Amino acid sequence: MSTVVIKTEKLTKLYKLSAEIVRAVDGVDLEIMAGEFVAIMGPSGSGKTTLLDMLGCLDAITSGKLEIMGQDVSQISESGLVNIRRGKIGFVFQDFSLLPTLTALENVQLAPFFARQKDSSATAKRLLEMVGLSERAKHLPRQLSGGEKQRVAIARALAVNPQFLIADEPTGHLDSKNSQAIFELLKELNSKQGLTVILATHDLGLGKQCKRIISLRDGKIQN
Numbered sequence: 001m002s003t004v005v006i007k008t009e010k011l012t013k014l015y016k017l018s019a020e021i022v023r024a025v026d027g028v029d030l031e032i033m034a035g036e037f038v039a040i041m042g043p044s045g046s047g048k049t050t051l052l053d054m055l056g057c058l059d060a061i062t063s064g065k066l067e068i069m070g071q072d073v074s075q076i077s078e079s080g081l082v083n084i085r086r087g088k089i090g091f092v093f094q095d096f097s098l099l100p101t102l103t104a105l106e107n108v109q110l111a112p113f114f115a116r117q118k119d120s121s122a123t124a125k126r127l128l129e130m131v132g133l134s135e136r137a138k139h140l141p142r143q144l145s146g147g148e149k150q151r152v153a154i155a156r157a158l159a160v161n162p163q164f165l166i167a168d169e170p171t172g173h174l175d176s177k178n179s180q181a182i183f184e185l186l187k188e189l190n191s192k193q194g195l196t197v198i199l200a201t202h203d204l205g206l207g208k209q210c211k212r213i214i215s216l217r218d219g220k221i222q223n
């Protein structure tokens with residue numbers, strides 16, 4: 001029997017600006033099982049980042065229900081969410097978010113340190129090798145290409161041994177060749193290691209290669 005990794009009921013995020021209320025995510029019902037590879041697609045402003053930030057426990061929900069690995073986290077405040085996501089969830093962002101003064105290897109090693117897990121350079125080296133970067137371990141981010149930076153970010157996300165990976169437009173700053181290569185890496189992690197991957201993308205070519213597409217429009221699921 002498959003494990004439910006994420007379950008939402010009427011998940012909603014409102015942003016209150018002075019006069020208007022933005023329904024960024026509006027009543028989303030969703031179930032994601034272990035081992036799935038899911039693409040969240042939709043036009044700019046449709047709520048992809050807002051949804052991923054809630055699923056990744058980076059942002060508190062406004063209303064509805066959110067369960068992560070069977071735990072109801074709906075009522076937990078933003079500060080309390082740190083403990084939920086620490087060590088459970090891996091993140092990859094469009095802008096790579098690497099620390100500029102640390103080498104590729106040090107960037108990967110830092111993730112377990114922040115997650116209060118045991119960090120080991122052997123694990124970090126193994127992960128860099130897995131993403132095809134063992135030759136670049138001592139490079140600083142500015143000495144890496146965009147595609148290489150994103151590989152480091154993926155290795156870093158995996159260093160905490162996460163239950164699932166959230167990737168918000170991971171190929172948004174890459175050319176098409178590097179986009180496909182990063183996408184292949186994520187697909188391989190999914191098919192060979194069973195890593196659950198939830199990614200947002202604008203790229204229909206990539207979306208079509210995912211086992212499941214969730215289409216968002218105005219904060220609502222379309223399909």
Ligand SMILES: Nc1ncnc2c1ncn2[C@@H]1O[C@H](COP(=O)(O)OP(=O)(O)OP(=O)(O)O)[C@@H](O)[C@H]1O
Pocket residue numbers: 015016017022023024042043044045046047048049050051
């Ligand atoms: N902090 C915020 N305060 C107010 N409104 C916000 C905030 N963050 C996002 N929004 C609004 O919520 C809606 C959804 O934004 P979101 O960033 O989730 O969209 P997106 O689908 O990720 O877009 P993109 O493809 O451009 O990244 C938009 O209308 C946006 O303007």
Ligand SMILES: [Mg+2]
Pocket residue numbers: 048049050168
């Ligand atoms: Mg976004």
